[in-house]
Amino acid sequence: MSHIKNLIPSTVNPDLQKERTGAEFDVEEFSAWWHGGQDKLKRKREIEEAIFSDLEDGYGLNHEYMSHEEVYNSTVKKVAEAAVKLKALQNKLNPGGTDIWPGGLYNAQSYGLFPANHPVATHITMFVDVIKGQGTAEQAEKWGKAAANCNIIGTYAQTELAHGTNVRGLATRADFDPKTDEFVLNTPNLEAYKWWPGGLGHTANHAMVVAQLYIADVHHGVQMFIVPLRDSETHMPLPGVDIGEVGKKLGMASVNQGFLGLDHVRIPRTNMLMKFAKVERDGTFKASPASRINYLTMVYTRCLIVSQNSMLHLAAATIATRYSAVRRQSPIEPNQPEPQIIDHVTQRLKLFPEIATGIAYHLATEYVWEMYDQTVLEANNGKFERLPDMHILSCALKVLCTTDGCAGIERLRLSTGGHGYLIAANLSNIYGNAVAAYTYEGENTVLLLQIGRALVKAWASFVEQKPLSASYSYFATSMQLKEFPKWDDSWQCIIKALQYTAAHKTRIAFENLANRMASGQSQGAAANNTGIELTRAAELHGRQFVCQTFLEQITGAKAQKRSPALNRILENVLELFLVQTVLNNLNDILRFINLSDADLRSLQKRLEDALERFRPNAVAICDGFGFHDRVLNSVLGSYDGNVYPRLFDSAKRSTMNQKPVQTSFETHLKPLMKAKL
Amino acid sequence: MSHIKNLIPSTVNPDLQKERTGAEFDVEEFSAWWHGGQDKLKRKREIEEAIFSDLEDGYGLNHEYMSHEEVYNSTVKKVAEAAVKLKALQNKLNPGGTDIWPGGLYNAQSYGLFPANHPVATHITMFVDVIKGQGTAEQAEKWGKAAANCNIIGTYAQTELAHGTNVRGLATRADFDPKTDEFVLNTPNLEAYKWWPGGLGHTANHAMVVAQLYIADVHHGVQMFIVPLRDSETHMPLPGVDIGEVGKKLGMASVNQGFLGLDHVRIPRTNMLMKFAKVERDGTFKASPASRINYLTMVYTRCLIVSQNSMLHLAAATIATRYSAVRRQSPIEPNQPEPQIIDHVTQRLKLFPEIATGIAYHLATEYVWEMYDQTVLEANNGKFERLPDMHILSCALKVLCTTDGCAGIERLRLSTGGHGYLIAANLSNIYGNAVAAYTYEGENTVLLLQIGRALVKAWASFVEQKPLSASYSYFATSMQLKEFPKWDDSWQCIIKALQYTAAHKTRIAFENLANRMASGQSQGAAANNTGIELTRAAELHGRQFVCQTFLEQITGAKAQKRSPALNRILENVLELFLVQTVLNNLNDILRFINLSDADLRSLQKRLEDALERFRPNAVAICDGFGFHDRVLNSVLGSYDGNVYPRLFDSAKRSTMNQKPVQTSFETHLKPLMKAKL
Structure with missing residues (x-):
């Protein structure tokens, strides 16, 4: 079995090579068409070379062997490192664009960087966008820039424990207090806890909370409110904020989806997004003219x-x-x-x-x-x-x-x-x-x-x-x-x-x-x-x-x-x-x-x-779809087709295979085998 | 939110209670019919009461938050403890039967004891049975009893890395050596490694290896061989045995499926199961008269x-x-x-x-x-x-x-x-x-x-x-x-x-x-x-x-x-x-x-x-199917229907929710948020 050293050949599996040789069209032409042109294809390859080439071996699978906490902490490290790298690459290849930063946090390549997804995804794809789309110019200036640069990290908190698709049934309340010019956000019961927002568990320090607006007990529909959740220095939850993660899921192991209960938490009136609907200082409500938007x-x-x-x-x-x-x-x-x-x-x-x-x-x-x-x-x-x-x-x-x-x-x-x-x-x-x-x-x-x-x-x-x-x-x-x-x-x-x-x-x-x-x-x-x-x-x-x-x-x-x-x-x-x-x-x-x-x-x-x-x-x-091996992250699907060596290699990397005998042998297995049942 | 203490009510959700009250038939009659009679139903409930009532809270979910190694070791502990309990219960309720021991290791109740399955399942359902069914009387005496009592733990090693359903394509060889009256088992290449047997990774110390029998280079079909894998005292792999687990899977987290390479490993001729086909001392092969069996x-x-x-x-x-x-x-x-x-x-x-x-x-x-x-x-x-x-x-x-x-x-x-x-x-x-x-x-x-x-x-x-x-x-x-x-x-x-x-x-x-x-x-x-x-x-x-x-x-x-x-x-x-x-x-x-x-x-x-x-x-x-809550192991499906309290309770138990701030905040998140990207 000495041939089982040096596991993965540097050659392509001959059956797979034969398939490529026998194709009846030009894969490069397909790929350029698929990616919207030769230029875009070239850029994509350049980016992938830059962001994937220095990842360590096993990058895509290591988290599978970790405890739930380790998965999270190791992913935060990956995000922090990737942010710096992506931003620099954006400045180098396409200054002012967004295709690499923050694009790399949610596009196809992000699956190569974060195979279990990551806890800043909701921040990037929703928190930042919603401020831009629904906030006033002042709000965009105040919150939008800080969010885009990750100086604050937010999430989008709409779904509740007992209400999902039927948004009108949401029960979180925002009551306007004209005395202090504030909204009081409150979770009336367990069923109204926010549930599912990505990054809410331990990552975000702000949330865009979707709540039923009441002014003097008159209902004015569902509105959005920026609510600070955690202290910016200590990251400790702020008073009245009950926060945590929802527990492990079938997928998205690193997204850190969370729950949120608010106990009469006060925020300034100006924290309601007011590009469309508005609440004025005296409590006057102006409805949105643009529900169709x-x-x-x-x-x-x-x-x-x-x-x-x-x-x-x-x-x-x-x-x-x-x-x-x-x-x-x-x-x-x-x-x-x-x-x-x-x-x-x-x-x-x-x-x-x-x-x-x-x-x-x-x-x-x-x-x-x-x-x-x-x-x-x-x-x-x-x-x-x-x-x-x-x-x-x-x-x-x-x-x-x-x-x-x-x-x-x-x-x-x-x-x-x-x-x-x-x-x-x-x-x-x-x-x-x-x-x-x-x-x-x-x-x-x-x-x-x-x-x-x-x-x-x-x-x-x-x-x-x-x-x-x-x-x-x-x-x-x-x-x-x-x-x-x-x-x-x-x-x-x-x-x-x-x-x-x-x-x-x-x-x-x-x-x-x-x-x-x-x-x-x-x-x-x-x-x-x-x-x-x-x-x-x-x-x-x-x-x-x-x-x-x-x-x-x-x-x-x-x-x-x-x-x-x-x-x-x-x-x-x-x-x-x-x-x-x-x-x-x-x-x-x-x-x-x-x-x-x-x-x-x-x-x-x-x-x-x-x-x-x-x-x-x-x-x-x-091949024409152009998936990078890091994105596929699969021992069965790599470009070189070295299926069996890669299967074996991945098994050998299992944490359990780093020692021949597990601790439970002495503590439990051996006693069982020696016992007279 | 003070009402969110003492999470799970002791009452049944009223909507669910209403359903039960409104049913148009007698659930007990259904349940007795479903379980094959009132006696069997009663026995089932008695067993479940005995084996589930003392399990600690969170028994069914804790493993989800552990590292891969911890999942394994904690399951071995569960199996060892359950074995003693089940055996005692069998002796008490139905001496000489098999419905509780070893039945509880593979029947419906086993899902309540081992929600991620366990590494002794293949031993119980296949290794023990195959010796009984295909071994001679002497083999049953020598190996069968030790296996049934877990004095040895085996597995069934048929599938190879490159061969599954097509058994005839298996490449592991067993060559008869008439000089020493032994078989020499060998894995000719990586593709012929055994792959998938439950418990093979770190649990079993024997395997039933399915291999192509050769006598003087003449092929005699696929036969089964009992191969010792690990030292009975130290559990270290024996010489020539390359062994480990195949890595994490989509399910069955605790089954410890393994791989096995054999490098000219010698076993006595009498380790081939010979109830049907036989190899005699002089190398004469007698084919099985009963392939239809x-x-x-x-x-x-x-x-x-x-x-x-x-x-x-x-x-x-x-x-x-x-x-x-x-x-x-x-x-x-x-x-x-x-x-x-x-x-x-x-x-x-x-x-x-x-x-x-x-x-x-x-x-x-x-x-x-x-x-x-x-x-x-x-x-x-x-x-x-x-x-x-x-x-x-x-x-x-x-x-x-x-x-x-x-x-x-x-x-x-x-x-x-x-x-x-x-x-x-x-x-x-x-x-x-x-x-x-x-x-x-x-x-x-x-x-x-x-x-x-x-x-x-x-x-x-x-x-x-x-x-x-x-x-x-x-x-x-x-x-x-x-x-x-x-x-x-x-x-x-x-x-x-x-x-x-x-x-x-x-x-x-x-x-x-x-x-x-x-x-x-x-x-x-x-x-x-x-x-x-x-x-x-x-x-x-x-x-x-x-x-x-x-x-x-x-x-x-x-x-x-x-x-x-x-x-x-x-x-x-x-x-x-x-x-x-x-x-x-x-x-x-x-x-x-x-x-x-x-x-x-x-x-x-x-x-x-x-x-x-x-x-x-x-x-x-x-209700009539009679699933015990431990078997369902679901916050959504418990008999009492307290869905939201149980969802919240399970979230609160997540290891990550035992502290408000994760270690990666200081090491990576805060630096990211303070950085000027």
Whole structure:
């Protein structure tokens, strides 16, 4: 076994190398397209070289062996060190920009620096932004700069122990005291404790507290208040502040999510964010003129989630695909060597549709980002027509991307067999990071019900022949058809079929809702009882949108900027995605569209053909996503494919393997073995 | 906030109490039925009282805050203490039995004692059993007794770093040396290291090593060898033994799975298990006359998995259902108080089908256990006809139960919203324990392909009008029909529809396989290319079986032993399960069976009605499963429903909350905050 020294070869696994050599397109072209241009790709690589090259061995896994406290303290050290490094790099490469500092604290690279996430993430992504977006100029000057430089560290405290998605149910109160010109913030009971804010446990010394505003016992809705939590010198909690962390979670081990109880804590009136709603010195309340603006913040956050989650989905796909090219198991032909498992058709079905799905959501997000920029532009000119559409589409995208992505990540983990169960594969950690988004920023079912209600409202307008916004235009084109036309093999046919099905599902939800109300149910009860149909219609509405945008991004004018070879690859990805979407939704489609046995056989054949054509390019497509090994952080998915040496190496690093016999042998195991039970 | 002292009330949450009061059946009757009789239920409660009542507070969560090493050492202590306690209890309550000792180390109660599992589990469930089943009388005397009393601790070392499900690919060698009458065990390369055996890392001092037997370089298949690993006094690894743990995993934190390399390690010839195959002193090899017997072991293990996993599925359902009765969120009627979330129809759809599914698999396993006992009886009389059927059905049950159960546990976790993300909810831990079974004892896709191949083989016999075993009899009844008869609302209609669909899916897989071979593909390539259809046919074969057995267990002669009230409840569970199964498989069913729009509306209505009827009994049904709070180990799912106090209490116990300021504040956070970045 002497060959098991010097574990990790400096060469690439030959099976993986063979895959790269056999690819039918130029990976560099793919990668430049994927990253938005050659320049951006180059910059990304430069940054990664700078921030990852000096990390010690085991950086990404060490925390897994530590106690809960050690994980936290070691991560704070990592953040403090990274902050200095990122800031310097930003000044060097792109002074005044934000792509490296603070970008490196929350973008894709941050997964390489902080595999268990970190406790300053909420500060950077929410506290700083909310002050900028909702604070007055004075507030931005006073708090915003200090926050941006980490002179103070904040968090965003909205969710309570007993209230999440239903923000109106929050119970934390802020009462204005005109005598002292202060707000008194109070947590009336245990259920109203703030719960979940990142960094709240032991890191932040300020919180943006979302509370019900009362002036002379008159309620003025939910507002935001900057509340100091800890002494800036000693970090001790301030009087009236009951604070701690919520305990260990399924993922995000280092985020230090906390709880917060406030016992009549007083803050100056000027600590309420007042860019929109205002409380004046005499207690006069001025409502916000711009409730629609808040929509934009939600849309922005949901687009961010889709970007992040599709990235995590594709990271998992990269790990599983590379592993499937290296792992050999179960002969296809008796007496032949075992094949790469990527050659089993059932394995291809586990891998390639996930890659296609991740790409679909990535492209849909790009589309929605463009639409978002357009909407912001219009909103700045006082035009808000596009906003409700934007809102519903971003909800649908968030729901579908997190639902499909999380289920996909877990399927990918399972596709790697036993080794995927190891933390060192990093697939469970990716899942833990991704799946939180299923719940936050609007729990997925709650969002689907919102979308469903918007759909039946739109359907009512459609029935009454009122004007409809663009995203519902397929209602008309679908309902013009007496029945769905003859099935053909075109992509347009698939899009139309999904739209036709979505329109009819909406019709049925609308009819059932109306019938229930006609039979005497209240609107609330009828909507609740129609919940299953509403959510299903909402899902299909989202799916036709994702398919439609995918088609436009691949076949539209943008295709001409890409080489024919790359377009051939992308068209096959599209084909796979569309065919899979049809096959996965046949239970609804077949209700409205009569597909013959020949049509169904043809779809099955198209699926198998698309998988077959995908095969030689799968590894290269994953390479094209350009994940740095530090970001993947996986013994199964590294670029060099040295799977078994890396598995063994990671085991050897386990703290338990640093000594041959554990202390419990003498204290408990040996006595058990020597006892006469 | 003074009311937040003395956190956990001694009363039951009133919403939960109301559910119990409103149940329409006698929970005690359900529970006695579920546990196989009033006596067994009483015994179970007696045992739980004895083994759980003196555990300290936080027993089930403390390990989550420890370092990897501490988790291990504290668990060894727990095992050593439990062993003494369980053995004494066994002697007191049922001398000579095995239900408490060693049963308590692997049955449902063991989850209460060892929430992160433990490193002696593989010893008890495999090492001891394999010696008993495959060893000679002398071997049982020499090793079996010492193992049963934990004087030696073993593990079962089969899987290797590069070989899992494909046992024939194992590369560890055992060469017979006639000069010394020994076997020489050797690990030829890194890929052949044993990997995964529970307790192998630092606990076991023996291993049952599965290796390729060679005598004078002639191969004699895979055999089992007892290999001493560690010195019995010092526990140091013996010469030639490279041993350690594989590193942290997604679940089973305390199982201490290990790796093992053997460098020409010598053991006496008599250390090979020789009840069946034999190597004599002169090197003569006698093959096993009873390869079919091995089938029975596999069947047994898979039935055990289904028992365990359906139990875990229902534990998760109990937690989520109780939480859903306590949690209030999102008004159904505007200006009304927020309802229990169990009143949202979409929430019911997340909960009740999981309960029904867990019950279905539990009942299917009971059926298969009976069939298993019958098969063992027949096998002892030399009759093996039933064995292949048993094998295929147990494979199908294992695949479906772990697939549906694991996905279900995660859906249930997501149904509890944010709080399910907390470790203290225990849903992620239940998932981690359950999902390993997706891969071990035959990876699920590999098993589906096996079942699929058995199906097309059976189809070939059917086409040739050869006799078929009972489990394929639906081929004939289905194919006699020219087309599927008019849809009606009976359960029989649903069963027939599933069988009809399964038969036609098998037919299509068979035809495609034949066509591919006719077009010149080898049998191996054709089978691989038909993989998607084979696995789908296999799945449907399993589903019709589970539905059929559920129907028989609920409506058959056994129903007469239950009260009409209980039967009404169970019939609704059956109704829900059958309707859901149809709706979830419509994409295949609609291909072969023409359901009208009215039929589909009727199915949707049946689903909604079944959910509605389920509502008042959901909590009580979960109570009927009889999970002890220690086994559920969940702040969301305890019997008293004090969800928020328990959430807060668990947070307060976090090691990080024992001091207000962490050490990294002075060392890194404060310097960051004082720095001018």
